[in-house]
Amino acid sequence: MKQTNAHMERQIMNKRKRVFSVQEKKNPKAVFAKRYVSHLVPALKKINMNKPSSQINSKSFEQTVKHEVDMALALSAQEFAWSRFLQHKLLSSPHEDPSYSSKILETSSCKQDGKEGSEIKKKLKELQKLVPGGEEMNMEEILSEVGSYIVCLELQMIVLKSLVQDNIS
């Protein structure tokens, strides 16, 4: 029994490797990355073509690029609630800077002797601000969405890094 199980296990592992290389589409991360690239690159091209060269390196150009970056993220991960929220936000206010960097973590202002429940609630509020659409989610939903959001952000970073690096060298 053990032998057959181990054998099957090996088979499955081998199969997985095969599947991974041949059927990339099954891998959700690969799927996401593909979608992301396919959204972002044409958008960048379009930006290049539309903007006159004088506007390059201005703040609005950066914002436009950022907008496209976020849009590509939202479009590549349609399965999640946060992506829909992000899409809405981007479509409604196309040139607004989400200003991620301005969010400050307020933990230091929490009283130490406060109840843990209220501390957690404060943290949850912070999280709500970070995750697109978080204001409309309750705790459980946020926790589900945060997981996928984190992974998609990581993947996005990988794609962006490689895009940048490919063009530096």
Next chain:
Amino acid sequence: MLESLVSLESMSLSSMDVSVLERLKWLQQQQQQVLSTTNASPELLQFHGTNNDELLQNTFSHFQMLGSGFGPNYSMGFGPSHEAMDGCISRTNSCQMDQADTVGVMLNNSEENITIILKNKRKSEVKTREEEKTEKKIKVEAETESNMKVKSNLSNTEASSETSKQKSKAASETQKLDYIHVRARRGQATDRHSLAERARREKISKKMKYLQDLVPGCNKVTGRAGMLDEIINYVQSLQRQVEFLSMKLAVLNPELELAMEDLSVKQFQAYFTNLPVVVASKPSLMVDAPLFPLDQQGSLDLSVINPNQATTIEAPSASWETQSQSLYNTSSLGFQY
């Protein structure tokens, strides 16, 4: 064994006037008998209802969070207690103690559907009883694990009192499927509200555990507040990095060759294999039965899990987790939650 089965069959399920003590006695009897005659199960199996396969499938598809303790050692009452809470189910079809009737804590991530299979069919009652009792012990184990407490000693009395509580709750709540089934622990209220509360809390703690695996550096922090802190920090840092990269991209954009159609996903494959985090992992597996049909996934689970359990009792969950997660990764089509 068979005589006792016959005698118990006459007892109807809904009769709540059967005293708890009596039931416990029977249970213990059955327990001992089972321990001594593990080969008697073929006869027992005959007593099962016909829709056990369905139940089994449902159980499998919804079961992912628990059951590191299940397995061939089932008849012993306690599976090996590891931390592998996040491991997959380990019920084998060939296992003599067929757990088809038994119930897991069926916690779906979707709010509305919490489907459970309740045992206590009349025909399979005896088997149910002993399964229930052993199941309960394991379930309690899983519960404690899930709540991150370590209760190493679950005495028989405790388990049996839980059994009694469980029975009263089960009998009073529902006889049908599609109901929440949350184990009541000793001394805890068994009314609907607190059960729903408990189910909700367990859901949340499971998600937190998943996030803990996702966010690096969360393992050292304990408590919800600290973990949330870490998560927030991590998300912020990710977002900042994305912003920075996009700025860089904007700077480079004019010079971009943009021969990107050649850019294939193969470039990223190296990253994907190295990434420790998996999206379609544990919580997602509880969602849809169609995604994980028993004949494929279930057997996959079983074949991979059993060696782990059989060979290494104290198997750390880490290696197994990544294995199982990557397995599911290939066949799951999306980030299902």
